[in-house]
Amino acid sequence: MSATQEVHELKVTATLRHIEKVKEFVVEVAKKINFSPIELFQIELVVDEAYANAADHGSECSRDKEVHVKCIVEGERLTIIIKDFGGKPFNPDFFERIADKKTWGIGGRGIKIIKEIMDEVMYFFVTGKSTTLYMVKQKSNEEEKDDPRAAPTTVHLPFSLDDIPPIPD
Amino acid sequence: MSDQHKFGTINEAFQEIERLSKELEIARKESSALMDACALLTTTLDLTKLLEIILQQSAILTSAEASSLALIDTKTGDLCFEVVVGDKKDILKEVRLPRGTGIVGWVSEHGEPLLIEDVKKDNRFYQKVDEKSKFTTSSILCVPLKTKDGTIGAIEVLNKLDNGKFDLNDQHLLAALSNQAAMAIENARLYNNVLEEKNKIISIVNSMGDGIIVTNDKFDVVLTNPASEKIFGADGMAEGNISKLGVIISELSQVNSDATFDLVLMKPENVILSNKLSVLRNQANEITGAIISLRNITDIKTRENIRAQFTSTMIYYMQEQVQYIREQMKAGGEITGRLRNTAELLEEKVSKLIQFSEIESGPLRLGRGLEKIGGVIDAACAEVSVKTSAIPIHLTVECEDRLRETEIEIDADRIRSVLVLVLRNSIKFVTKESIIKVKVSDLSDFIEISIEDNGIGIDPALLPKILDKQYQISNLLNNTTEASFSLAYVQHVMEAHGGSVRIESTVGVGTTIILKLPKFIH
Numbered sequence: 001m002s003a004t005q006e007v008h009e010l011k012v013t014a015t016l017r018h019i020e021k022v023k024e025f026v027v028e029v030a031k032k033i034n035f036s037p038i039e040l041f042q043i044e045l046v047v048d049e050a051y052a053n054a055a056d057h058g059s060e061c062s063r064d065k066e067v068h069v070k071c072i073v074e075g076e077r078l079t080i081i082i083k084d085f086g087g088k089p090f091n092p093d094f095f096e097r098i099a100d101k102k103t104w105g106i107g108g109r110g111i112k113i114i115k116e117i118m119d120e121v122m123y124f125f126v127t128g129k130s131t132t133l134y135m136v137k138q139k140s141n142e143e144e145k146d147d148p149r150a151a152p153t154t155v156h157l158p159f160s161l162d163d164i165p166p167i168p169d
Numbered sequence: 170m171s172d173q174h175k176f177g178t179i180n181e182a183f184q185e186i187e188r189l190s191k192e193l194e195i196a197r198k199e200s201s202a203l204m205d206a207c208a209l210l211t212t213t214l215d216l217t218k219l220l221e222i223i224l225q226q227s228a229i230l231t232s233a234e235a236s237s238l239a240l241i242d243t244k245t246g247d248l249c250f251e252v253v254v255g256d257k258k259d260i261l262k263e264v265r266l267p268r269g270t271g272i273v274g275w276v277s278e279h280g281e282p283l284l285i286e287d288v289k290k291d292n293r294f295y296q297k298v299d300e301k302s303k304f305t306t307s308s309i310l311c312v313p314l315k316t317k318d319g320t321i322g323a324i325e326v327l328n329k330l331d332n333g334k335f336d337l338n339d340q341h342l343l344a345a346l347s348n349q350a351a352m353a354i355e356n357a358r359l360y361n362n363v364l365e366e367k368n369k370i371i372s373i374v375n376s377m378g379d380g381i382i383v384t385n386d387k388f389d390v391v392l393t394n395p396a397s398e399k400i401f402g403a404d405g406m407a408e409g410n411i412s413k414l415g416v417i418i419s420e421l422s423q424v425n426s427d428a429t430f431d432l433v434l435m436k437p438e439n440v441i442l443s444n445k446l447s448v449l450r451n452q453a454n455e456i457t458g459a460i461i462s463l464r465n466i467t468d469i470k471t472r473e474n475i476r477a478q479f480t481s482t483m484i485y486y487m488q489e490q491v492q493y494i495r496e497q498m499k500a501g502g503e504i505t506g507r508l509r510n511t512a513e514l515l516e517e518k519v520s521k522l523i524q525f526s527e528i529e530s531g532p533l534r535l536g537r538g539l540e541k542i543g544g545v546i547d548a549a550c551a552e553v554s555v556k557t558s559a560i561p562i563h564l565t566v567e568c569e570d571r572l573r574e575t576e577i578e579i580d581a582d583r584i585r586s587v588l589v590l591v592l593r594n595s596i597k598f599v600t601k602e603s604i605i606k607v608k609v610s611d612l613s614d615f616i617e618i619s620i621e622d623n624g625i626g627i628d629p630a631l632l633p634k635i636l637d638k639q640y641q642i643s644n645l646l647n648n649t650t651e652a653s654f655s656l657a658y659v660q661h662v663m664e665a666h667g668g669s670v671r672i673e674s675t676v677g678v679g680t681t682i683i684l685k686l687p688k689f690i691h
Binding site for chain 2: 134
C-alpha cells in the first residue's frame with residue numbers, strides 16, 4: 001500500500017436495513033475526492049444497487065452473514081470493494097444483456113447501471129465462499145458541466161423513467 | 170667437549186634453525202596461497218569462470234609454465250580440455266582425447282596422481298598434443314579431480330619455472346586444490362542443471378495460452394506469463410493491492426487451500442475467466458507459494474449468453490401472445506373447444522420452457538417487494554379455480570386474519586406461480602373427489618404454507634429425486650416426470666427466497682407439500 005492511499009472499511013450484517021448507512025459511508029469518502037454533485041449522486045446510486053445485490057441476492061438478507069465495504073482513495077481515483085459471503089456465483093454479463101432487452105417487470109438493471117457509471121468493474125466469485133465486486137470511479141475532468149455559470153445541461157440516466165414502478169399505496 | 174667443538178655444534182644448530190625457519194616460512198606461504206586459492210573457488214557458480222580460476226591458481230601454486238583441465242564426457246568417456254591457461258589455449262580447447270589416452274587419460278582412468286620429471290622417458294605421454302600446439306612439454310604434474318561419485322577429470326601443470334622440478338610438495342598442494350576444485354565443479358554443474366530446468370519451465374509457462382501467476386509464501390507475485398499480462402494489462406499488474414490483480418491475490422491469500430474461482434472483468438476489458446488456485450506446501454505442510462491459472466472463457470460464455478438471452482426473450486414474447494389468446498377467450502365469442510385446448514397446451518409448454526430457462530440461468534434474480542401473503546394465496550387459488558376439472562375440487566384456505574395481512578418481502582409473481590404449480594399438481598393426481606387444504610402458519614421469522622391433498626401419493630423411490638433439479642432437467646422429455654419437474658422449479662424459486670420445500674407423502678393416501686418462506690419485515 002503506497003503512502004498516498006487512504007483506506008476506509010465498514011462491516012455490516014447482510015440486511016437491507018443498513019443500505020442507507022452504507023451509502024452514507026461511501027459518499028462521505030467520495031467527498032474527499034471532490035467529485036461533482038452529479039458524480040456523487042451516481043456513486044450513491046451504484047452503491048445502492050451493489051449493496052442490495054450483495055445483501056439480497058448474494059446473502060439472502062441473512063443476519064448470519066456480513067457484507068464488507070472497503071473504499072480506497074488514491075489521488076482522484078476512488079476504489080469501492082463490496083464483498084458478500086453467500087458464495088453464489090452468477091453471470092453478470094447475462095443479466096446486463098437481459099436488461100437491454102427486458103421490457104417486463106422491475107429489477108435486473110442494477111448491473112447495467114453499475115457498468116454505465118463506473119470506470120472499472122470486476123466481479124470475483126469463490127464458489128461457496130464469497131462474491132467480491134470491485135469498482136473504480138475516476139474524477140471527471142469535464143468541469144465546465146458543473147460550472148453553475150454554464151448553460152443548463154441535460155442529466156443522462158442509464159435507464160428510462162418509464163421503468164420506475166409507481167409507488168404503492 | 171672443547172670450546173671450538175662446542176662453537177661448531179651451536180653454529181650447526183643455528184644453521185639448522187635457520188633452514189627450518191625458511192622451510193616453515195615457505196610452508197606458511199604455500200598454505201596461505203592454497204587457502205586463498207580455495208577461497209576463490211567459492212566466489213562463482215559460473216562453470217567457465219570457475220575452471221579458469223582453478224587453472225590460474227594451479228599454475229601459481231606450483232610455479233608452472235602452463236596448466237590445463239580436462240573433464241570426462243559422461244556420454245562418450247572422452248576427455249575434453251575445458252579450459253587452458255597459457256599461450257596455446259585456443260588450440261588445446263579443441264582437442265578431445267579418447268578414454269585413457271596420455272598422462273591425463275591415465276590419471277583420470279586410475280584416479281591416482283602422476284609426477285613425470287621427463288616426459289620423453291614415459292611412453293604414456295601423448296605427443297600429438299604438443300605437435301598440434303607447438304608447445305614443448307618437458308615435465309608434467311597431473312592430479313585427478315574426484316567427487317563422491319568418482320573421478321570426473323584431471324588437472325595438469327606443465328614445466329616448472331626457472332628450470333626447476335616438480336616435487337612431492339607440489340603434488341600435495343595441487344592435490345589439495347583439486348579436492349576443493351572437484352566439489353566446486355560439481356556444485357556449479359548442479360546449479361547449471363537447476364538453471365536449465367528453470368528456463369525450460371519459464372519457456373513452457375510463457376508459451377501457455379492460460380494465464381499463469383506464481384506467488385511466494387507471502388503471496389507476492391514472483392512470476393507471470395504473457396497471457397496473464399495480456400488479461401490484466403500493464404496497469405492491472407502494477408504493485409499495490411488496489412489494482413485488480415492486487416485485490417484478487419489479497420482475497421486468495423485468505424483461502425489457504427486449493428480452490429476454483431471465477432472472474433468477470435466487465436469494464437473496461439469485457440473478459441470472463443475460469444480459474445484455479447493451487448497452494449504449494451513443503452514437507453512441514455507450510456505454504457511456500459501458490460500458482461494461479463486463469464482460463465479465458467469469454468467466447469464460450471458469450472455463446473451461452475446469446476443462447477440463454479434468445480430463449481428468455483422468445484419465451485416472454487410467446488407468453489404475451491398466449492396472454493392475448495386467453496383474454497380473447499375470456500371476452501367471449503365463438504371459440505371452439507379445439508382452440509381452447511390448443512391454447513391451454515401452448516400455455517403449459519410455455520410454462521415449462523420458462524421454468525427450464527430460469528433453472529438453466531442459475532440463481533434467480535428476484536423482483537422483491539412487500540406483499541400481503543393472503544393476497545398472493547388468494548390470487549393463486551383463483552387462478553387454479555378458473556381451470557375446470559372433471560373431478561370436483563374442494564379448495565380450502567386456513568389462515569388467520571392477522572397473518573393474512575402480514576407483509577413479507579417476496580417476488581409476488583413467482584410465489585403465486587409456485588403456488589399455482591403445486592395446486593395444479595395436486596389436482597392432476599387425484600382419482601376421486603379432490604380435497605385440497607392450504608394452511609398458513611406463522612413460525613416467527615418464517616411463514617409456512619402447506620398444501621395437502623388426498624391424491625394417489627408419491628412412490629417412495631421417486632421422492633428423493635423429485636426436488637433434484639439436474640435429475641429433472643435431464644429427464645425433461647420424459648412426460649411421466651412432468652409434474653416432478655415443476656416441483657424442482659418450485660424448489661429453485663424457494664431457494665432464491667432463502668426458503669425451502671419439503672414433501673411428505675403416502676401412497677394411496679395423499680401428499681403434503683410444505684413451503685417455508687423467510688419474512689423480511691422492516
